[in-house]
Amino acid sequence: MQDQNSAVTLADAFNQATYIIGGHGSRKVKVLQEALEQVDGETFSDHYGNGSIIDEFQQEMAEVLGKEAAVFFPSGTMAQQIALRIWCDRADVKRVAYHPLAHLEIHEEDGLKELHHIESILLGEANRLITLEDVKSMKQEVACLLLELPQREIGGQLPAYEELESISAYCREHGIKLHLDGARLFEITPYYEKTPAEICRLFDSVYISFYKGIGGIAGAILAGDSDMMQESRVWKRRHGGDLIGLYPYILSSRYYYNERIGKMGRYYEQAKELASLFNACHGIRTIPERPVSNMFHVHFALAASEVEPLLVHMAQEYSTAITSYLNKTGGNSCSFEMSTGDRYDLVPQDKLRDALTWLDGEMKKKRF
Amino acid sequence: MQDQNSAVTLADAFNQATYIIGGHGSRKVKVLQEALEQVDGETFSDHYGNGSIIDEFQQEMAEVLGKEAAVFFPSGTMAQQIALRIWCDRADVKRVAYHPLAHLEIHEEDGLKELHHIESILLGEANRLITLEDVKSMKQEVACLLLELPQREIGGQLPAYEELESISAYCREHGIKLHLDGARLFEITPYYEKTPAEICRLFDSVYISFYKGIGGIAGAILAGDSDMMQESRVWKRRHGGDLIGLYPYILSSRYYYNERIGKMGRYYEQAKELASLFNACHGIRTIPERPVSNMFHVHFALAASEVEPLLVHMAQEYSTAITSYLNKTGGNSCSFEMSTGDRYDLVPQDKLRDALTWLDGEMKKKRF
Numbered sequence: 129m130q131d132q133n134s135a136v137t138l139a140d141a142f143n144q145a146t147y148i149i150g151g152h153g154s155r156k157v158k159v160l161q162e163a164l165e166q167v168d169g170e171t172f173s174d175h176y177g178n179g180s181i182i183d184e185f186q187q188e189m190a191e192v193l194g195k196e197a198a199v200f201f202p203s204g205t206m207a208q209q210i211a212l213r214i215w216c217d218r219a220d221v222k223r224v225a226y227h228p229l230a231h232l233e234i235h236e237e238d239g240l241k242e243l244h245h246i247e248s249i250l251l252g253e254a255n256r257l258i259t260l261e262d263v264k265s266m267k268q269e270v271a272c273l274l275l276e277l278p279q280r281e282i283g284g285q286l287p288a289y290e291e292l293e294s295i296s297a298y299c300r301e302h303g304i305k306l307h308l309d310g311a312r313l314f315e316i317t318p319y320y321e322k323t324p325a326e327i328c329r330l331f332d333s334v335y336i337s338f339y340k341g342i343g344g345i346a347g348a349i350l351a352g353d354s355d356m357m358q359e360s361r362v363w364k365r366r367h368g369g370d371l372i373g374l375y376p377y378i379l380s381s382r383y384y385y386n387e388r389i390g391k392m393g394r395y396y397e398q399a400k401e402l403a404s405l406f407n408a409c410h411g412i413r414t415i416p417e418r419p420v421s422n423m424f425h426v427h428f429a430l431a432a433s434e435v436e437p438l439l440v441h442m443a444q445e446y447s448t449a450i451t452s453y454l455n456k457t458g459g460n461s462c463s464f465e466m467s468t469g470d471r472y473d474l475v476p477q478d479k480l481r482d483a484l485t486w487l488d489g490e491m492k493k494k495r496f
Numbered sequence: 497m498q499d500q501n502s503a504v505t506l507a508d509a510f511n512q513a514t515y516i517i518g519g520h521g522s523r524k525v526k527v528l529q530e531a532l533e534q535v536d537g538e539t540f541s542d543h544y545g546n547g548s549i550i551d552e553f554q555q556e557m558a559e560v561l562g563k564e565a566a567v568f569f570p571s572g573t574m575a576q577q578i579a580l581r582i583w584c585d586r587a588d589v590k591r592v593a594y595h596p597l598a599h600l601e602i603h604e605e606d607g608l609k610e611l612h613h614i615e616s617i618l619l620g621e622a623n624r625l626i627t628l629e630d631v632k633s634m635k636q637e638v639a640c641l642l643l644e645l646p647q648r649e650i651g652g653q654l655p656a657y658e659e660l661e662s663i664s665a666y667c668r669e670h671g672i673k674l675h676l677d678g679a680r681l682f683e684i685t686p687y688y689e690k691t692p693a694e695i696c697r698l699f700d701s702v703y704i705s706f707y708k709g710i711g712g713i714a715g716a717i718l719a720g721d722s723d724m725m726q727e728s729r730v731w732k733r734r735h736g737g738d739l740i741g742l743y744p745y746i747l748s749s750r751y752y753y754n755e756r757i758g759k760m761g762r763y764y765e766q767a768k769e770l771a772s773l774f775n776a777c778h779g780i781r782t783i784p785e786r787p788v789s790n791m792f793h794v795h796f797a798l799a800a801s802e803v804e805p806l807l808v809h810m811a812q813e814y815s816t817a818i819t820s821y822l823n824k825t826g827g828n829s830c831s832f833e834m835s836t837g838d839r840y841d842l843v844p845q846d847k848l849r850d851a852l853t854w855l856d857g858e859m860k861k862k863r864f
Contacts (some may be wrong), residue, residue: 154540155540155541155543155740155741156537156538156539156540156541157532157535157536157537157538157539157540157541157743157747158537158538159541160532160743160744161532161535161537164525164528164529164532167525167529168525169524169525169526169529170524170525170526171524171525172522172523172524172525173523173524173525173527173713175523201736202570202736202737202739203736203737203738203739204736205733205736205738206735206736206737207736209736236733236734236736237730237731237733237734238734239733239734239735239736242734243611243612243734243735244611339740339741345541345740345741345743345744346739346740346741346742362605363605365573365604365605365607366604366605366606366607366610366611367573367574367607367611367735367736367737368569368570368571368572368573368574368575368577368604368607368735368737369570369571369574369735369736369737370571370573371570371571371714372523372707372713372714373523373707373713373714374714375525375528375713376528376713376744376745377744379525
């Protein structure tokens, strides 16, 4: 292989490629413009959490999730801290448990500790799912256990549904509230063959996001019992999230929810197909090997410095881009995250296969 | 007067009136649609606080306010709590001072106490401005003094500029940081005959809002020194305000800032003119008597239950509405807040004067 243009970064090559394998599209202003196109301009804004534009969407999502009530938040970070705070206050225990790579632990600058003074127990191990045994072996009392389905930072893995049911039953017996980080809840319904409400029945509270599989701008829903939701509105105000108008996020969430909720099965099929193509390449494997949602991680048994020029070349010569970045996972390995979406079906299958066949050949030459 | 339709509420009558005296217009989705009309759909979203769409606006506002740096926040509630937290952490004093009717004290569900464990000293008295004497007579050490200009809950009053300079000098001498709640900062520049940067020079940090005089959807800027702004980003993430995309608020803030920043002088003139019309009516007076910005409070020396049917009638028979609500301020008095804006110049002067002449006559009959 000749690297014709070593000055081009992977991100540049990715953005310039004709075919991008993952996602729904670039995050651009047209995403919002499209969502607003059909909205009557005379529609009134919500007003500090009230008004039909927010009430109706909250009601709709409460029904989808099978909960008494739901509240729209600007972000999941805000919604989840608040959910955990409420459970801690009710139990009068300032401690919760979650996975070592939970969003709260690695992406929120310790907001839960700094703002709410809640201690966290990191349950299980970073490279695997939380098990029933982990829950049973907890020595300290916790108000709440948070489970993230799928567990994003390990490629989007899921426990067997029966294990989930057992954890839920154990928590109910032992007075531990169970909260679902359902940022990608809709994306797992095809694998579990359950409705969102069926899955949420195992949990006392749930958060969902509108900019992962749904592809909206931003925004989150927290759902649970009516009292909890009422209390969450007070905390939303305290956090500075009770904006005079959240409608830009509400309208786009509703629009893209309606656009994509019926496509989750297709995204799941795409992910399985794509993962099998990667796994057929030398020195490439996916985690999980067989995806259980629209996402997985792609691992190369080769240093990022060696993989990067290959991916730049592939994007330039085969017009096919699979990632804009590589995470170094060791001296001789690297990885990236893949989430399938609307873009996948726009890529001609022969283009994709030609590109991956070439990549496979290069990987084989390098090492295998 | 015959109250022809007593079932109509004041809010209904207000919304149905042809001429509404205050504000820029209803808060409707078209406000956002208009702001997005001229934006290139290929413009990239901001991404967790980064990207040119947010960088450029922050830079522009830092320059307008004469500060080293600025950070865009979803709300002023979030921005101000964070500013006070940073000043408290730097001083290692968990105490601040502000007016008894500060936004933090009456509209934020005690977020500052509940999330940041910061104690507040309520300085001066509810019905008047904070004075230099109040500041000098503080007995406890505080990290920061927050001043709100204009002081909204007492009609939008302002201290003399010289008093402000003295307070600023005193605080600098005594190691007290001075923070400006400048939700309506642009609106006071015509009265002080100062630029925003000249006023902000008296303060160590400043917050401004984009949905008061500017008339955007929501959003706020916090400005100060570079270190503080860097720290504020960490807290923004902790609060759940570091959204993947804040651009709906950024684009609308920028659009309406450009639309209206040049009109602040006109709004101020409107407010003075309108206040003098109210003050000419029996049993009606404004606070302040002579506005110092685009806002003032209108007080009736008559119970809300008696004033309401008059205002409903005026809205229906004279097509002219001045408020959608009345606050009861005692057994025999009530009030509302007025902020002038784009709508004022759409009202024919004779319509307005006819309506107020009628109202004056009715008020006179009632009591005076």
